[in-house]
Amino acid sequence: MGTERRSRGTHEAALTIRDVAERAEVSVATVSRVLAGNYPVAAKTRQRVMRAVRELNYVVNTHARALAGVRTETVAFVLNDVRGPSFSAAAYGVEREANQRGRLCLICTTEGDQERELAFMQLMREQQASAVILIGGVRDDEQYRERYTEIAQGLHAVGSRLVLCGRPSLGADVPATTVEYDNEGGAYAITTNLLANGHRRILYLGGMLEHTTSVGRLLGYHRALADFGVAPDPTLIEHGEFTRVSGYERTRAWLQQGAGRFTAIFAETDMVAAGALAALEDAGVRVPDDISLVGYDDIELASDLRPRLTTVHVPYEELGRTAVRLAIDLKEGRSREGDQHVVLGTHVVVRQSVARLHH
Amino acid sequence: MGTERRSRGTHEAALTIRDVAERAEVSVATVSRVLAGNYPVAAKTRQRVMRAVRELNYVVNTHARALAGVRTETVAFVLNDVRGPSFSAAAYGVEREANQRGRLCLICTTEGDQERELAFMQLMREQQASAVILIGGVRDDEQYRERYTEIAQGLHAVGSRLVLCGRPSLGADVPATTVEYDNEGGAYAITTNLLANGHRRILYLGGMLEHTTSVGRLLGYHRALADFGVAPDPTLIEHGEFTRVSGYERTRAWLQQGAGRFTAIFAETDMVAAGALAALEDAGVRVPDDISLVGYDDIELASDLRPRLTTVHVPYEELGRTAVRLAIDLKEGRSREGDQHVVLGTHVVVRQSVARLHH
DNA sequence: CTGTTAGCGCGTTCAG
C-alpha cells in the first residue's frame, strides 16, 4: 500500500519527487538533496534514493525546478534560414558552443519576417532564455525600433542577454552585445589582390545598401581602389539581390551591353559569384583567362566551382560560438557589464579564379 | 503605496501577474483571464488590465504557467550536423512546420555521438517536450538499446511523442512514429534509367551496410538489375564513406586498376558523386561522354556540378515537416494511437550526367 | 462578471 497513488491508468502520469520519496521511504527534501548533490546525505540514504529513481525511471520537472529558482540555461537564436551555407555554419557554432556549456538551444527561422523575430523574442522573455542571439540584417524603421527596444529591455529585465551578430545595435538604450566580422577588411584585401594582379576596372556586383554587410564590403572596395590610386567608376557598381540568379542576370546584362568595360568581377557573395560564373560560361567567356572573378564568404560551393573561386573567408561558425561565449561570460560576470563589441577577422583565400593581367 | 513591492533596484526583477493586478486594481484571476482570453471579462476591466500589462511591459512566466498545467508546446529535434545540405533542409522543414503550428523548436547536434542523443532525450523528458524527432542513422547494440528503450518509454510517459526519421524503430516496445523516404524505389528508378540508356556494367559506390540507407539503395540497384535480366557483378560494388574525398579516392583507384570494367557510376550520395566527378575530370575522363554518373539526394550541389548531375530527389524538407505533423496530429488525437509509419516518395531528376550508350 | 484560494512539482529554510 502507498504505492498506488495514481488512480487512472492512462499514461501522462508524470511521476513526481514524492513518488520517489515514498518508494525510498525518505522525505521529498532528501530526494531533492540527493538529486542536486549539493548537500550532505548519508551514503545509505543516497543509495536508496538513487535506486528508487532508477526503478521508477524518474526525471525532474524542469518547470517546477525553474519556478523554484533553478533554471535550465537556454540559448535561443534567430536567423533567416538554416539552409544557407553561411547561416548553417553559424547555427552550428551556436549549437555546439551552447551544448558544450550545457545549455539547451532554441532556434527560430524567420525568413526575413521581422514580426516573427519580435514575437520570438517575446516568447524568449516568457521562457527566461539566458541569451537571445540575432543573426543577420535588420530593416530599421521608427515603429519597429520602438517595439524592438521595448522587448529588448524586457529581455534584459529577466536577465536575458541579447547578442547581435552582423547587425548594428539599434540605439544605445538597447542593452546588447555585438559580434561581427570584418566586412570592410576582407573586401579591402581581396580588392587589393585584384589590383595587385593588374586589374583596374572591376565590376562590383553588390547587394542593397540597406544591408550593413554591403556597406562594409563596398567601403573596403573603395579604400583599396584609393590606396592604389585608382579612381572609382561609379557606373561599375551595381546593387542587387544576394542570389545566384541575380548574379547570373546581372552578369549577362553586362556581357551584352558593357563587355570590355571591365577585366574582373567582384561579387559581394559567393552565391552571386556562382551565378556570374554560369553567365560567363554560357557566354563563352573563360575565367580567369578572359575575366577574373572573386567572391565573398568562402562557402563550400566556392571550392566546388570550376575554376575554384578566390574569395574571402568569413568565420561563420566562430561567429556563432563567440556569440554564445560572450553571452554566457557576461551572465556569469566573467566579463564586464555594458555594451560589448567584438569584430572577427576575415582573410582572402586564393584559388584559381584570378589571373594576372598582362598590360 | 503598494506599488513598491520590490526593494532591490537590481534588474532581474521579473514582474508577476500580481504587479499587473495591483496596477489595474483587479485580482490576479482577472488578469489571468484577460491574458488567456478564454473567459468573459467586462470590456472596461479588460482595457485596464491590458493597459497595465503594456505599461509594465509584462509577460507571463512560461514555467509557472506550465506548472499550472498549460504548457508551451515544444518540438525538439536531434541530428548529426546542421551543416549538411540534406540535414539542414530537414531541419528547416521541422522548424517551419513547428513554428507555423505555434510550437517552439529545440535543436541538438550530436555529431554522431549517441550518448549526446540519449542525454538530450532525457533532457526533453524533463522539459516535457511535446515531440522529439530523431533524424539519421543509429548504431545499435544491446546496451544502447536498453537505455534507449527506457528513455523512450519515459518520454512517452510524459506525453512526448517520439518520431524517427530515416531510422529503424529499435523494437516494438518503443512507442514511436517512423517517417522515411523510399531509398529502394529511388535507387531502382535511377538504376533503371542507366539500364534503359544501355549501361550494363555499373560501378556502385555505396556506403557502409550498417546504414539502413545504404541497404535500401543497394536493394533498389539489385532489383533494377534483376528486372533487366542483368547479373550483378559483386566486384563492382564498393562500400565506403559518404564523403567527397571517399568518392574521389575510390574513383581514382578504379580508374587506375579497373578502367574499362564499367560504363557508368552510381554514387550512393551526391557528395560521393561530386568526388567521383572530380576524379574523372582529373583523369581526363569526360562525363557523360566516356562515363555516365548518377548520384542520390538532389542537394543543391547536384545542379552546380558540370555536367549537372542526374540524381534522385529526396524530400528532406518534407521529411521534417511530416515528422512534426505526425507528432502533433497524434498528440491531438487527430490520428489514431499506435505505431505509425510513413514513407515519402523519391523520384529521379534527369540532368546531364548520363549518356545513352551506343552498343 | 469578479475575487479567493488551492494546488502544480520542486528547492529551501528552519527545526529536530
Next chain:
DNA sequence: CTGAACGCGCTAACAG
C-alpha cells in the same frame, strides 16, 4: 544528517 512547511507565478475551480 533528515523531515515539515513555505513559496516560486500561474491557472482553475468555487464562491460571490
